[in-house]
Amino acid sequence: MTDQQWYSRYSRHFLLNNFDETHQHKLASASITIVGMGGLGSMAAQQLAAMGVGTLNLVDHDTVSLSNLPRQFIYTQRQIGQPKVYAAQQQLAQNNSACTINPFEQRAVPDNLAEVCDTADALLDCTDTVTTRLQLSAYARQVNKALFSGSAAGFSGQVIAISPHPEAPCYGCLSALNAYEPQTCLANGIFGPVVSTIALYQVMLLVYFITGIAPVPWSTLHCFDATKFNWRAFTLTPNPQCRLCQ
Numbered sequence: 001m002t003d004q005q006w007y008s009r010y011s012r013h014f015l016l017n018n019f020d021e022t023h024q025h026k027l028a029s030a031s032i033t034i035v036g037m038g039g040l041g042s043m044a045a046q047q048l049a050a051m052g053v054g055t056l057n058l059v060d061h062d063t064v065s066l067s068n069l070p071r072q073f074i075y076t077q078r079q080i081g082q083p084k085v086y087a088a089q090q091q092l093a094q095n096n097s098a099c100t101i102n103p104f105e106q107r108a109v110p111d112n113l114a115e116v117c118d119t120a121d122a123l124l125d126c127t128d129t130v131t132t133r134l135q136l137s138a139y140a141r142q143v144n145k146a147l148f149s150g151s152a153a154g155f156s157g158q159v160i161a162i163s164p165h166p167e168a169p170c171y172g173c174l175s176a177l178n179a180y181e182p183q184t185c186l187a188n189g190i191f192g193p194v195v196s197t198i199a200l201y202q203v204m205l206l207v208y209f210i211t212g213i214a215p216v217p218w219s220t221l222h223c224f225d226a227t228k229f230n231w232r233a234f235t236l237t238p239n240p241q242c243r244l245c246q
């Protein structure tokens with residue numbers, strides 16, 4: 001890409017009030033690990049690659065299936081049966097060849113989190129199992145990395161920025177709350193626009209963190225109810241019952 005092409009490509013970023021070339025360079029220097037390449041991860045990857053994030057590490061053990069296509073539109077009918085991380089790599093490269101994609105065709109487990117996350121500046125939790133979320137949050141806390149966690153099921157979703165600060169609450173503090181019961185797409189179905197909405201909120205938080213163009217609302221759980229077009233916010237505090245950080 002020539003300098004002229006670079007300015008032209010990102011020209012609408014530079015028209016933003018508080019966004020200049022240094023912010024674009026910060027995105028280009030950033031390495032992000034996305035754990036889970038379903039509805040959340042695939043949407044987030046598309047937006048991040050398009051915005052000019054330099055490196056994306058994609059982690060998923062799954063293959064593209066027919067039932068993914070109504071909301072995971074990075075994938076095509078021809079890619080059914082292919083590993084998601086390689087299918088996504090092909091599609092993302094067509095949008096922005098300057099983005100380096102590192103595919104990890106594996107389930108994220110404690111034993112391999114260092115391998116897939118160590119070089120990342122921040123982590124996106126786009127998984128669909130509570131066990132993996134907790135393991136990822138425990139790892140993020142251990143190595144002081146920022147974690148942007150999203151989940152969606154049915155007509156609702158939630159997103160939270162978990163601070164790398166050792167005193168800040170973690171995902172375990174949230175799941176230790178009695179009232180907190182995450183739903184799953186397999187049990188509750190999923191309305192496609194909801195999962196895309198949540199993924200893009202994760203991206204906003206992440207981009208604010210990387211560039212500093214706006215403050216990150218750390219430790220605030222944002223809950224979206226799509227049937228009421230309603231967002232509610234709750235402040236998360238360290239939970240004495242948390243088995244990860246207390």
Ligand SMILES: [Zn+2]
Nearest residue numbers: 170173242245
């Ligand atoms: Zn905790």
